[in-house]
Every structure is written in structure tokens, then in C-alpha cells.
Amino acid sequence: MSDFGLQPGKYCIAKRMGAIQNKVVGPVSEELSLVQAAKRGDDSAFEELVRRYDRNVFRIAQHITQNREDAEDVVQEAFLKAYGNLQQFQEQSKFYTWLVRIAVNEALMKLRRRKPERTVSLDEDIKTEDDSLPREIADWSPNPEQQYTQSELREILSKTIQGLPPGFRTVFVLRDVEGLSTEETAAALELSVPAVKSRLLRARLQLRERLGRYFQRRENGDGKSGQKMGDAPSGDGNQ
Amino acid sequence: MKCSEFLTELTSYLDGVLDEKTKAELENHLSWCHNCYVVCDTTKKTIEIYRDSQLYELPEDLRGRLRSAIMTKCQQHKKRGPQSV
Numbered sequence: 538m539s540d541f542g543l544q545p546g547k548y549c550i551a552k553r554m555g556a557i558q559n560k561v562v563g564p565v566s567e568e569l570s571l572v573q574a575a576k577r578g579d580d581s582a583f584e585e586l587v588r589r590y591d592r593n594v595f596r597i598a599q600h601i602t603q604n605r606e607d608a609e610d611v612v613q614e615a616f617l618k619a620y621g622n623l624q625q626f627q628e629q630s631k632f633y634t635w636l637v638r639i640a641v642n643e644a645l646m647k648l649r650r651r652k653p654e655r656t657v658s659l660d661e662d663i664k665t666e667d668d669s670l671p672r673e674i675a676d677w678s679p680n681p682e683q684q685y686t687q688s689e690l691r692e693i694l695s696k697t698i699q700g701l702p703p704g705f706r707t708v709f710v711l712r713d714v715e716g717l718s719t720e721e722t723a724a725a726l727e728l729s730v731p732a733v734k735s736r737l738l739r740a741r742l743q744l745r746e747r748l749g750r751y752f753q754r755r756e757n758g759d760g761k762s763g764q765k766m767g768d769a770p771s772g773d774g775n776q
Numbered sequence: 777m778k779c780s781e782f783l784t785e786l787t788s789y790l791d792g793v794l795d796e797k798t799k800a801e802l803e804n805h806l807s808w809c810h811n812c813y814v815v816c817d818t819t820k821k822t823i824e825i826y827r828d829s830q831l832y833e834l835p836e837d838l839r840g841r842l843r844s845a846i847m848t849k850c851q852q853h854k855k856r857g858p859q860s861v
Contacts, residue, residue, distance in 0.1 A: 583850065587843050595842075596833075596834075612846070620850045675814070690825075698826070698831075714831075741786075741790075745819045
């Protein structure tokens with residue numbers, strides 16, 4: 538039995554599972570005041586916006602490009618473009634969402650330049666609907682991240698997310714790492730809400746499955762304790 | 777609820793946006809289906825690990841250099857006019 542409390546029927550599922558809480562980036566009204574001041578030519582207000590979002594933009598850029606130097610370039614180019622086009626920003630969405638859209642486009646352009654042999658776009662990688670169905674249903678060790686040092690864990694997480702197609706990786710990063718809402722992610726990537734939801738599900742399931750190779754419980758010492766989806770016996774709730 | 781229906785609703789469940797009726801059906805399914813419980817639990821853990829990982833943090837010294845470079849370029853842009861971006 539898992540230390541996660543995997544004992545169906547004996548736990549309050551709602552309490553154990555619950556919903557993922559989103560990060561809050563900062564008050565929107567404060568952001569708007571800074572944007573309006575920057576539009577009037579106050580560079581210190583724009584610098585405050587840089588200070589507020591540079592870490593986020595860097596993370597997003599490095600997740601997409603998987604290259605530190607490219608990510609640094611993307612941060613500079615995205616903020617410079619935002620500065621140069623600030624008067625065109627209509628204030629109908631959050632400045633951060635608008636900035637993310639610029640940064641994602643810059644990052645994808647870097648990726649295309651680095652991998653000209655491949656088409657890199659958010660529209661690629663659409664395969665069959667069931668390409669992300671779980672195959673291995675292996676339980677994980679308790680606190681699996683504690684089996685590794687911080688640097689080992691970062692290496693595992695980095696390697697694992699690199700394996701995702703850019704279209705899935707970007708949606709996962711915006712939605713789950715940066716905490717944008719589904720609607721904000723859709724707006725930033727110019728995708729429909731259903732497309733974001735579909736990619737997010739597949740990204741989450743693929744990452745889960747890949748991380749399982751490192752984190753799964755190895756009761757038999759062979760790492761093959763997992764079952765396959767659909768192996769579950771028919772129970773009284775299977776209707 | 778079948779396992780395939782659980783998968784369809786998983787993302788909305790983890791995001792806390794399911795309506796009460798579907799949420800109750802999903803939680804009933806999780807209460808007896810071990811496989812789906814494991815998928816739900818490990819998917820949630822996947823999200824939390826990435827969210828808490830501090831992967832690709834921007835070091836303070838690099839952050840300072842980048843900000844300085846950005847503001848210098850912005851000021852150059854201002855001097856040159858709006859055609860320069």
C-alpha cells in the first residue's frame with residue numbers, strides 16, 4: 538500500500554486530491570498603473586515591469602528553447618519589443634499575458650533558427666487522441682523527489698520536459714509552471730481553449746509517465762510493478 | 777464513470793473547475809478504481825514537482841546584467857524613435 542494513502546475507498550478523495558492552486562503574479566491594478574506610467578514615458582515604471590516579470594519570461598524562454606543563451610536573448614528582445622510597442626497595447630488583457638505572447642513568439646523563432654530542419658510551431662505534434670493514454674500505472678515512491686539531490690532532480694525534470702513536443706511543453710509551462718489560467722494561456726498562444734485543455738492533459742500525462750521511470754515504487758526490485766490502464770477489475774462503480 | 781471518462785475530466789478536476797455533479801462522480805470512481813487513483817495522484821504530483829522545482833531560475837547577477845542591458849536598449853530606442861524595434 539502506498540504512503541500516498543492509495544487505499545481506494547478508505548480515504549476522503551476530495552481532501553487527498555484537491556485542486557492545484559495557481560500562482561498569483563501580482564495585483565492587476567498595480568500592473569495597469571505601471572503600464573500607463575510607462576506609456577507616458579516613465580522608464581522607471583517600465584523597469585519595474587521588467588523587474589516584476591523577468592524571471593517568468595526567462596523560465597518560459599528556457600523551457601521553450603532549452604538553451605541558456607537563447608533564453609537570455611529572448612528576455613531582452615521580448616522586453617524591448619514590449620517597450621517599443623507599448624502604445625499599441627490596448628489594456629484589454631493583462632500586460633503579462635501580452636508580454637508572454639511576445640516572449641513565446643521570440644522563443645519559437647529562436648528554436649526555428651536553431652533547428653531549421655524541423656518545423657517548429659504550436660500547431661505541430663497533433664497526433665491521435667489516445668497518444669497520451671497512460672500505459673504504465675505504477676505507483677510512485679513516497680516523496681519521490683527526496684530520493685535525489687537538488688541538482689539530480691533538476692537534471693531529471695529538465696531532461697523529462699525536453700522530451701515533450703514544443704507545443705505540449707509550452708502549454709504545460711504557461712499553465713502549470715507559470716500559473717496562467719486556461720483562457721490566458723489560450724490568449725498568449727493564440728490557441729482555442731479546447732486546444733489548450735487537450736494539450737495540457739496530454740502534456741501532464743506524458744510527463745507523469747516519463748517521470749515514473751525515476752520515481753516509481755520498486756517493490757519487486759525490477760521496476761515492473763505497474764499495471765496497464767484498463768486492468769482494473771470491474772467494481773461496483775464501473776458503469 | 778468509466779476510466780476513459782475519468783481521463784477526459786482529469787485536467788478539469790485537478791484545476792478545480794468541475795461542476796459538483798461530475799466531481800462527485802469522478803471522486804466515486806477514484807474511491808474504488810486503484811489505477812485511476814494512481815494516475816490522478818501521480819499527475820498531481822508531477823505538476824507540483826515542476827511547480828516547486830525552481831527549474832531555470834534566473835541568477836541575480838545575470839538578472840541585473842539583463843535588466844541593465846534592456847533599459848539601455850530601451851533608452852537607445854527612445855532616442856532613435858519608434859521605427860527601431
